[in-house]
Amino acid sequence: MASKKQQKLELTWIGKGEEPTLEPRILIENPEYSYGDSDSDNMLIHGDNLLALKALEQDYAGKVKCIYIDPPYNTGTAFEVYDDGLEHSIWLGLMNQRLKLLRNLLSEDGLLWISIDDNESAYLQVLCDTIFGRKNFIACLPTIMNLKGNQDQFGFAGTHEYTLVYAKDKEKCNLNKFPIDEEEMEKWDEDEIGYFKKGATLRATGAESTRYDRIKMFYPILEKNGNIETVTNSEFENLYNNDKKEFNDTFLTELKSKYEALGYNIILPKVDSENYGRWRWGFSDENRHRMTYDVIPVYTKNGISLYKKQRPELGELPSKKPKTIFYKPEYSSGNGTGQIKKLFGKNNFPYPKPEDLIRDIIHLSTNVNDLILDSFLGSGTTSAVAQKMGRKFIGIEMGEHAYTHCFPRQKMVTDGEDQGGITEAVNWQGGGGFKFYELAPSLLNKDQYDNWVISKEYNANMLAAAMAKQEGFSYSPNTDNYWKQGFSSEQDFIYTTTQFVTVELLDQLHDQLQEGDSLLICAKKFQPECANRFGNISLKKIPQMLLGKCEFAKDDYSLNIINLPQEDDINETEEDLENE
Secondary structure, three states: OOOOOOOOOOOOOOOOOOOOOOOOOOEEEOOOOOEEOOOOOOEEEEOOHHHHHHHHHHHHOOOEEEEEEOOOOOOHHHOOOOOHHHHHHHHHHHHHHHHHHHHHHEEEEEEEEEEEOOOOHHHHHHHHHHHHOHHHEEEEEEEEOOOOOEOOOOOOOEOEEEEEEEEOOOOOOOOOOOOOOHHHHOOOEEOOOOEEEEEEEOEOOOOOOEOOOOHHHOOOEEEEOOEEEEOOHHHHHOOEEOOOOEEOHHHHHHHHHHHHHOOOEEEOOEOOOOOEEOEOOOOOHHHHHHHOOOEEEEEEOOEEEEEEEEOOOOOOOOOOOOOOOEOOHHHOHHHHHHHHHHHHOOOOOOOOOOHHHHHHHHHHHOOOOOEEEEOOOOOOHHHHHHHHOOOEEEEEEOOOHHHHHHHHHHHHHHHOOOOOOOHHHHOOOOOOEEEEEEEOOOOEEEOOOOOEEEOOOOOHHHHHHHHHHHOOOEEOOOOOOOOOOEEEEOOEEEEEEOOOEOHHHHHHHHHHOOOOOEEEEEEOOEOHHHOOOOOOEEEEEOOHHHOOOOOOOOOOOOOOOOOOOOHHHHHHHHHHHHHO
16 A cells, blocks of 8 residues: 655745846945944945845844844735735745845844734744744734724724744744833722723713613713612612603612612712712613722712722833834824935835834844844834844845935934934944945856956955855955965865966965875866875866856846746736636
């Protein structure tokens, strides 16, 4: 009997498993946009964020304490026509390789935070489960961005997005807590239901507050030893004579005498000494029960007044532990928009996240000097907040926003000219700095004869750095030995040269190697006699040594799907569906 093939639960999409191997590019500093402290480790990177993450992988794997990303929530705007399966495949292909690289960059105790909406949240959580492991899922936090609600949405007025939180290793990570405002906590008492404070008076006030305005809201309330009760249903029915359309105050007097003899205080809603008012709550079984736990009696020289217990609303009660509904008034999307307008004089960036939200994420995830990464930097909120909070940051933005928003915003933060957002709350005075990097062009491209050649944009130093990265060496030119351009261990070195390597040169290099040393030489050409001349020297020819290792000459992985249907095919599919 044939055994059944082992199956597993997995998410699949068009192009899954066909992702190309990425070229590990180098980063080139652009001094024109670097600013402030020249020794700063802070980085702004302009370039495709997938290639930029790959460029960071060798040097920053396991070093990032907190990653926050606000990726595009769906890809519908990227196409004039698309079907649902194609849309989700494009989006999942966009995220899959990025999340794998982001996980590699996280420290063992690091945390990943992702802002997302309903369009892709379910897909994203399954994808993150696959990459991070379900055991490292921490929370899917409804994050209130519009407490009033978006009235343009179908069926329900949308108030929230989601914030997904994953750990690299849940057993090793630690979430900080919020500080509690002790003065604010002192305003609240606690009963068996939860926290409360004295709210509005139970007696109705203002317009239509007499007993004749709402006859079913007038009745005696009884108090004994701090406990609240009401009269019975039959007694309530006898308070008002429907046939005569008048209150039976004779019966009310009898009730007062009855319950006073039983030791009760009788509380009635009086407007003044001559006139009765009404309560805010009608006489129902639900409200009668509510009286027993949700009313506060206040004793004065003039009698007893009743007040409703005010229960805390969403976000009102401070807590050390972050709540599973992520809310503060400052998280409002309008607050983020206002911060951009204050910085740039107009709202020229869609849906920016408010600094207060990012501040809390960074506070919960990190401590001073920890490293923060945002690979969808957008308007630069994450890097701005990180610098104000004394954290190190890496921000990646592929669009023109790197120049129009991220750079000027970070410059204002450095100069102490950004007075908005969290500046006052954290007492930011300016300081620090950042370096601005461009993603290097592809190392190889094709010439007019369709042959792979080294890009003409690479000078000798760039080529040496690129080859070191390609071969897994740390690029670190030695000032005493020109051929020691990088190392993979204390005795394993790399040397890249564009000159013709001769036997004489090889002999000279061999004489300089110490016992136990090894050297990899990457050259465009070398004498045949050089091959295998020394056991501790390897020679490889560029560009041939690179071919097939990764995908070259591609600069845009923003829509990373293999073999997508052509536009004509998509149109045909939609027409077929319309004709069914």
